[in-house]
Amino acid sequence: MDDATRDMILFGAIGGNVKVYNLSRFTFDRLRGQDARQLHDNLVDYITKFSGNVRDIFLDKFLFTDQLKRLKDGGILWNVFERFCEIDLHPDSISNLEMGYLFEELIRRFSEISNETAGEHFTPREVIRLIVDLLIANDDTKLTGRGIIRQVYDPACGTGGMLALTEGALKDFNSSIRVELFGQELNGESFGICKSDMLVTGHDPEQIAFGNTLSHDAHKDKKFHYMLSNPPYGVDWKKYQDKIKAEADTMGFDGRFGAGTPRISDGQLLFLQHMISKMRDDEAGSRIGIVMNGSPLFTGGAASGESEIRRWMLEKDWVEAIVALPTDLFYNTGIQTYVWLLTNRKPVNRQGRVQLIDASGERFWKSMRKSLGSKRREIPDEARADIVRIYAGFLNGESGESDVAKIFDVADFGYREIRVERPLRLNFLVSQERIARLGSEKPFEKLEDQEKEEILDVLMALPDQIFTSRDAFEKALSETLKAEGVKIGTPVRKAILSALSERDEDADICTDKNGNPEPDTELRNHELVPLKDDWRDYVEREVKPFVPDAWVDESYCDARDGEVGRVGYEINFNRYFYRYVPPRPLEEIDAELRILEAEIAGLLKEVAA
Known part of the structure; x- marks a missing residue:
């Protein structure tokens, strides 16, 4: 007879909704009356003779046989068993809820x-x-x-x-x-x-x-x-x-x-x-x-x-x-x-x-x-x-x-996170400090020593002045390179512009080839516009009065609805249920500090003694 057939017969014999049986000749009371030296083997017999659904719990999840062996090897199995026998765990004495608490x-x-x-x-x-x-x-x-x-x-x-x-x-x-x-x-x-x-x-x-x-x-x-x-x-x-x-x-x-x-x-x-x-x-x-x-x-x-x-x-x-x-x-x-x-x-x-x-x-x-x-x-x-x-x-x-x-x-x-840009403004100057920065630019580092010397000579030939227009500086650089017969690639040109420039809010706006302002990534900011607000109105109200030259990057869009700004959601309980707690009076803080100072002084005396 296979296990499934046996389970069906025995569960039917038990009746009701409880589907548990045990084929061992032992009960908990009978185990207590047996020879203590046989307790381990008898307990194993008792546990392994339960129906499969219970055996899975005892053996696979609670590892009862392993635990019994540990107690036996430690010489305390009988003591633990006796103590459990003294505890009344019957459902009439301890409810399922109370057992859960235990x-x-x-x-x-x-x-x-x-x-x-x-x-x-x-x-x-x-x-x-x-x-x-x-x-x-x-x-x-x-x-x-x-x-x-x-x-x-x-x-x-x-x-x-x-x-x-x-x-x-x-x-x-x-x-x-x-x-x-x-x-x-x-x-x-x-x-x-x-x-x-x-x-x-x-x-x-x-x-x-x-x-x-x-x-x-x-x-x-x-x-x-x-x-x-x-x-x-x-x-x-x-x-x-x-x-x-x-x-x-x-x-x-x-x-x-x-x-x-x-x-x-x-x-x-x-x-x-x-x-x-x-x-x-x-x-x-x-x-x-x-x-x-x-x-x-x-x-x-x-x-x-x-x-x-x-x-x-x-x-x-x-x-x-x-x-x-x-x-x-x-x-x-x-x-x-x-x-x-x-x-x-x-x-x-x-x-x-x-x-x-x-x-x-x-x-x-x-x-x-x-x-x-x-x-x-x-x-x-x-x-x-x-x-x-x-x-x-x-x-x-x-x-x-x-x-x-x-x-x-x-x-x-909900809110829309819009990207607010501000124009890039740079000045340019040939100085020892900025030329030193050029030396650490990778495109420049890769050049031969002779090429480096030629470029440095060109830079030192530039007018000794601060250029507040990138276009003007690039024009002067190009003319000087041509006059000296020196040719440079785009990466090196970018390295020169990077090393010799510094941000200057009074300088002219740098523009791209289409004449549009270039954004300054260091000044880039993100504003969180409530979903119920129009982002244009928000910018006019909350941004433009403080940074008139700012604009919104309309290519920064939400992946799902395609609209300007990325949509986000958060639920901030502190914002909605904020409760003001007034600071403690200064007198109370001073009194507490004096107590702490006295305690510290006492501890220092004990250490020094």
Whole structure:
């Protein structure tokens, strides 16, 4: 009998949704009553006799047999086993949620020791609850009734906390709803925990995939109603760049990364694009909630990968709201984070608009009695409800919320980066200093010594004066070269002009062969013109009054729309929610300095003693 047939028979015999069996003659209690010397072999028998879906977790992801051998070789296997037997881990005593907390606390401690990347392992439960509440806040009518099925997906699912809490929230709203959970996870231990949870809660464990989501999409062609995730912050994707860039270049928008790729040092926006590619096209559409750090909001200038991704999302009108969270919420980082909410089924009143909510202030957090690593704050239930109320009501400063909620048109986040040129003005002089510069010019260095001497003689024969016109200097140079019978090539001529010139704002403008002013690259500047402004009006208002000779390089155009200036998008929370903080009184600063000076003096005395 093959494994598949045996599994089908045994799963059928078990009944229900739980698809787990064990063919070993041992149970945990029986193991405890056996000879301690046989414990290792008995445990191996117990573990390897589980059904294949569990065996994969124990052996391949947690490497249990390797760990058991290490404990045996260290002579502590029985001691560890006895201590575990004394702990009551029954679901009646410890819920799945509490078990998740236990596991994640262990992960947190070990990640601190191993200096894991910030945000790579798990998300505090109150943050997950906030994301879930925001996702379903306005879906009452869609979730009401019988026969409703909702598919939930997390591309970096970790231990499955986001999936589990989303299912719980949906079930609380409508107990008859059917929730199907999907996910993918790269970390073996986290994947094992998530898959185990799927097994014991009656979900299909095969819908939780192992591997890197960005380089290998295990749920290709699948679409989901709700997607939520906390991808790792600031983690590079260098190891997978060949596959990712190949997909972006060859498939474009038929693949997942058609909008562009961010810098190699941070893959957060890759995860978000991946999730967008899995939005449903039906009437229900999809909703996305993702928590990221500040980098995806503003990193990258116009035409960069990050800016083009933001442009694509905003111009497609998928971004519904962004919520700034308090700092010090996560276990191994204190950085500022943001929840992005996206949907491809915006209600009419939200179309073309984006709501920003600044929930970083003291109103939305409280200090914890005891810190957990870097986590010193938490979002209480009432604050979470307040954030959801502001979002669901699409508030824009109403009811005293002007300091925490603002609504903008999509175009408010866009700008055109125009290139502003100023004319090149040079004077020319034959001096020892400038002739010395000529000696380091490569075209001149390559000449024979005799040729160098001839050119230097020509230069010394030029009038001893400052030329404020390049045309006049070139004419004098050409006449002197002809008179001395010396011929030079174009590269050498350019080297002479470069070495003997200096910028001079009082000199004449240098022009090209068509009589047009030449731009001075050192004076080149780029202005960011709001998308709602006409760049011509902007230049007349903001540039010309200060530099009347400036002009816009109209060949510097956007690759997508062909218009003057490159389009960029950024979302700057500090600009929109700036709060003035007055400086401390001088008396207070002076008093603090005197205290510090006294402390330093005391330390110096101790050293000198």
